[in-house]
Amino acid sequence: MTQCDKVEEKLSGYLDGELTQQQSQQIRVHIESCEDCQQLQTELLSLKKDIQQIPKIRDEDAELKKIVGDLASNQIQQWAWTLVILGSVMMMGYSIYEFIIDNSMSSFEKFMFSSLGIGGLLLFISVLRQRLIALKTDKYKDINL
Amino acid sequence: MTEPLQILTQDAYSMAYQLLGKREDVLDVLQDAAAVALSHDSAPPRNSDEFKPWFFKVVRNRALDKLRRMQRFSHEPIQDETSVASSINEPQMQMEQIELKQDISRALSALKFEQREIVLLKDYHGFNYAEIAEVLDIPQGSVMSRLHRARMALRKILVDSRNN
Numbered sequence: 001m002t003q004c005d006k007v008e009e010k011l012s013g014y015l016d017g018e019l020t021q022q023q024s025q026q027i028r029v030h031i032e033s034c035e036d037c038q039q040l041q042t043e044l045l046s047l048k049k050d051i052q053q054i055p056k057i058r059d060e061d062a063e064l065k066k067i068v069g070d071l072a073s074n075q076i077q078q079w080a081w082t083l084v085i086l087g088s089v090m091m092m093g094y095s096i097y098e099f100i101i102d103n104s105m106s107s108f109e110k111f112m113f114s115s116l117g118i119g120g121l122l123l124f125i126s127v128l129r130q131r132l133i134a135l136k137t138d139k140y141k142d143i144n145l
Numbered sequence: 146m147t148e149p150l151q152i153l154t155q156d157a158y159s160m161a162y163q164l165l166g167k168r169e170d171v172l173d174v175l176q177d178a179a180a181v182a183l184s185h186d187s188a189p190p191r192n193s194d195e196f197k198p199w200f201f202k203v204v205r206n207r208a209l210d211k212l213r214r215m216q217r218f219s220h221e222p223i224q225d226e227t228s229v230a231s232s233i234n235e236p237q238m239q240m241e242q243i244e245l246k247q248d249i250s251r252a253l254s255a256l257k258f259e260q261r262e263i264v265l266l267k268d269y270h271g272f273n274y275a276e277i278a279e280v281l282d283i284p285q286g287s288v289m290s291r292l293h294r295a296r297m298a299l300r301k302i303l304v305d306s307r308n309n
Contacts, residue, residue, distance in 0.1 A: 012293035
């Protein structure tokens with residue numbers, strides 16, 4: 001491997017200021033005495049500058065601002081949902097407990113109401129499960145028609 | 146220096162646009178990434194220097210996922226078609242800027258996807274090597290050689306196109 005090859009390997013690091021002081025010094029000394037490496041350095045530097053000057057793509061539309069603005073309200077919504085779900089579960093548990101300890105109903109009445117309640121709940125869970133599976137495995141959900 | 150979220154999102158927008166080339170897809174990805182940024186346990190603090198490369202990594206991964214899913218249903222090679230050249234055709238860009246930079250944009254489009262990406266992260270987005278390693282999820286030691294190969298390839302494309 002010639003000295004030029006060794007320098008070329010590190011030339012990008014040199015231009016980007018990512019070398020140690022000692023490495024930079026070595027490259028600098030070589031470049032000062034080597035016309036080819038000097039030429040390459042100039043070319044790479046101008047390439048770098050050209051890319052830096054490419055105008056940034058900007059989306060001035062309100063939608064992008066909305067995404068950032070929405071972050072806070074999304075977080076509030078997440079909290080709100082958590083509270084609603086927690087409250088519903090607790091309320092359901094409490095009603096079931098009240099229902100079990102209620103002595104004013106006969107066993108037959110309790111059996112009737114529980115089958116209705118449990119049946120309804122199972123139906124709800126099965127539909128929810130199907131929907132969730134469909135949502136997760138839908139291969140075409142990203143296709144815009 | 147940390148940047149406000151507005152500027153950060155704009156920068157991430159331009160990176161995702163270079164990958165996806167379609168505004169609706171980019172907004173989709175950003176929405177997703179922004180939600181992750183708020184809720185993810187491993188997210189660095191918003192006002193730290195680590196947040197920007199981390200956020201770019203999330204946006205890039207989401208964009209690549211989307212790209213892969215779209216490619217599965219398309220016969221066209223999307224990956225190498227989207228580029229700075231297409232983004233530069235945005236109507237709000239000044240004509241003279243476009244002419245000035247057309248050469249370099251065309252050359253960038255001709256680069257391999259991985260090479261174009263690393264060059265843009267360095268010179269267009271201004272990340273340092275440690276940050277590039279974080280965004281691309283590669284060892285920091287391989288950033289310099291990979292970037293240099295990409296620049297040499299870009300230079301060759303430019304030289305060849307000028308000679309023809």
